[in-house]
Amino acid sequence: PLDKDEIGTATWSFLHSMASYYPKKPSKTQSDDMTKFFNIFAQFYPCEPCAVDFQEDIKKHPPQTDSRDAFAKWLCERHNTVNVKLGKPTFDCSKVHERWKDGWED
Numbered sequence: 079p080l081d082k083d084e085i086g087t088a089t090w091s092f093l094h095s096m097a098s099y100y101p102k103k104p105s106k107t108q109s110d111d112m113t114k115f116f117n118i119f120a121q122f123y124p125c126e127p128c129a130v131d132f133q134e135d136i137k138k139h140p141p142q143t144d145s146r147d148a149f150a151k152w153l154c155e156r157h158n159t160v161n162v163k164l165g166k167p168t169f170d171c172s173k174v175h176e177r178w179k180d181g182w183e184d
């Protein structure tokens with residue numbers, strides 16, 4: 079089985095990539111579906127203590143799915159909440175597309 083860190087890194091890679099390729103102008107259906115996706119994801123994420131805290135966090139900070147940039151920023155902030163909890167450095171959210179879609183400048 080994957081350990082907590084492996085599943086975490088694999089999952090963040092998937093989630094941030096999905097956010098960086100999310101439509102710039104999603105339809106109402108796409109936006110509603112992505113919100114549902116996160117509510118379901120938070121229920122079934124395969125690390126129970128992680129899932130419980132993530133459910134709480136997204137209750138306080140519901141998914142922002144009205145545009146690619148808003149969604150990527152929202153997700154980056156959720157990941158930063160976990161980073162802080164684990165004592166890891168926070169990530170500069172102005173750089174999410176560089177990290178997960180476009181590649182670094184240099």
Ligand code: FAD
Pocket residue numbers: 082083084085086087088089090091094123127128129131132153154155156157158160161164166168169174177
């Ligand atoms: P990761 O945190 O896995 O990050 C991978 C890469 O993402 C980094 O190298 C960096 O380039 C980039 N990155 C970092 N921060 C951001 C950001 N804010 N936005 C965009 N990109 C970023 N682990 C626990 O021990 N306890 C928990 O409660 C817990 N909850 C989790 C909840 C969720 C929803 C997920 C997906 C994971 C959770 N994890 C939890 C796992 C944890 O977040 C890390 O994945 C794990 O600790 C491995 O960390 P890492 O240092 O390898 O980098």
